[in-house]
Amino acid sequence: MNGVKTGKQRDYFRLKLDPPLRSRMTIVMIKGKTLEVGSAEVLIEDIGGGGLRFLSDLKLPVNDQLVLQFETEVYSQQLKTYGHVVRSSPWSETIYEYAVKFTMDESAHAEVNRLVNSLAIRFRQRGSLPSGWFLQGDRKDFFHIE
Template sequence: MPDSRKNLRYYFEDRPLHGTFFIYRMDNTIVNSAAGDITIHDLSGGGMRFFSRLNLPVTDRVLLTFSFRSLHKNFTLHGYIKRKEKQVDGCMYGVFFPDEVNDQKNDLVRTVHQLNIEHKERQS
């Protein structure tokens, strides 16, 4: 994939994408917590922005696993929370997907690109 498309982002403006997450690892300990619900507001090969009612930490010590479906494809990606913005009924989070723990990143980049193409076609 060309680097220029690596961080192409798709914004779910009208209908956020639903997904789940769980805590996979804290420091070097595998955790496998219960799943929590999220709504994904934007997505790229490098990360995403999601909303949750839960109060999660911003740290590289906690690796989360995110699962969602887009364009008839299931995705399971690991990421670290890098940003947090408190809102009235929860928090908006920014997540980074590190290359070394995600083998689906190329497929995700292609899917984000396809979402943008389909969005442009609907706007025409």
């Protein structure tokens, strides 16, 4: 974890994760209709109370009608967040980087903020990663890129 990113347009403090955190992403709703589909593994690059940035080998639209669920584990606790893609850009020829704005209630935002603050403090104090689904290895290996 290299540090904390802040910006004028951000309402929440963001933590850059290095190495990234593995997560299961599922499309749970399109235009108000609930879906039951499988999940794909993605890499969360940074996270804050208002959203996250992740890498995926899936091409997703920038659309506030497409609700995504992210499930991961930190400190042996499951973390589940919901949001929609607000920005997309290529990371490589086959991998895309996405920015997600959370669509959760205030208590869920507060839970994410507590986790982000705890991760930042723990890393600064101990210089090591807490237990969780952090990537062991290279991003390109994760996505099977040569």
